[in-house]
Amino acid sequence: xxxxxxxxxxxxxxxxxxxxxxxxxxxxxxxxxxxxxxxxxxxxxxxxxxxxxxxxxxxxxxxxxxxxxxxxxxxxxxxxxxxxxxxxxxxxxxxxxxxxxxxxxxxxxxxxxxxxxxxxxxxxxxxxxxxxxxxxxxxxxxxxxxxxxxxxxxxxxxxxxxxxxxxxxxxxxxxxxxxxxxxxxxxxxxxxxxxxxxxxxxxxxxxxxxxxxxxxxxxxxxxxxxxxxxxxxxxxxxxxxxxxxxxxxxxxxxxxxxxxxxxxxxxxxxxxxxxxxxxxxxxxxxxxxxxxxxxxxxxxxxx
Ligand code: DON
Numbered sequence: 001x002x003x004x005x006x007x008x009x010x011x012x013x014x015x016x017x018x019x020x021x022x023x024x025x026x027x028x029x030x031x032x033x034x035x036x037x038x039x040x041x042x043x044x045x046x047x048x049x050x051x052x053x054x055x056x057x058x059x060x061x062x063x064x065x066x067x068x069x070x071x072x073x074x075x076x077x078x079x080x081x082x083x084x085x086x087x088x089x090x091x092x093x094x095x096x097x098x099x100x101x102x103x104x105x106x107x108x109x110x111x112x113x114x115x116x117x118x119x120x121x122x123x124x125x126x127x128x129x130x131x132x133x134x135x136x137x138x139x140x141x142x143x144x145x146x147x148x149x150x151x152x153x154x155x156x157x158x159x160x161x162x163x164x165x166x167x168x169x170x171x172x173x174x175x176x177x178x179x180x181x182x183x184x185x186x187x188x189x190x191x192x193x194x195x196x197x198x199x200x201x202x203x204x205x206x207x208x209x210x211x212x213x214x215x216x217x218x219x220x221x222x223x224x225x226x227x228x229x230x231x232x233x234x235x236x237x238x239x240x241x242x243x244x245x246x247x248x249x250x251x252x253x254x255x256x257x258x259x260x261x262x263x264x265x266x267x268x269x270x271x272x273x274x275x276x277x278x279x280x281x282x283x284x285x286x287x288x289x290x291x292x293x294x295x296x297x298x299x300x301x302x303x
Contacts, residue, residue: 003051011054022277022285025257030155042197043271059194063256066190067117074120106173110236141203153192200272241281250301259284
């Protein structure tokens, strides 16, 4: 299949809509300044073929896409024990909601809502130098040095009152072992990783390769663990719009409020789209349209 002309066609088609609809995330001040009229798309096949178009090499704040990598480290470090304090169900609520935590005794519904990622981060902090390991993992996966955007991390720390509340609430149930400030420092830095579409399409490659590293013979996760991440992405990866994503796109996806979305075609390829203006659900508006065009034109949906 010729992916390069297809990606160029999708970007050309959507360019007319750039900046016309949606809102750049404004609750994190450093994100509110990102120009909305940008659109990038990149993919990498299981065999290593790459294609990309538009602003595919522009680094952006990956935000909740980082929850994929935190979960990967958590699965690798803790195995089945990770699920002692973590569910696997869609929440049906906003990604930063507190409501279910009370009736569910501080156990987050899944690893892709904020509470879930904070809970995984806590387990990592107990076992390793989590910021260093996270940087090592993403840099190794995409074959380039990746860094935190310290300005975004500071901006989140200054305004992340909800996350402080979520972490303290879980701690009140005995579900967080470390100091809330230490755990959130790692969580905010993970959200503040700066990567481009091309780097993310590469870094997520192990998800279409049964857990095998995208460019070495190393096994990042077991086949079963990688397939389980895909299952969680399909059911919980796009906030409260996972049903709409399955309906319109038909691929496991993980989005972030920086406007990026990573998608997996199991056994075939990984792709990443980015456009900062968001739909009310918190997902990139043009990113969602680009993925919909991609699956409609290639027939590469899981259904
Ligand atoms: O914690 C926050 O609210 C942001 N750093 C991440 C938000 C995001 O992308 C949505 N998450 N599930």
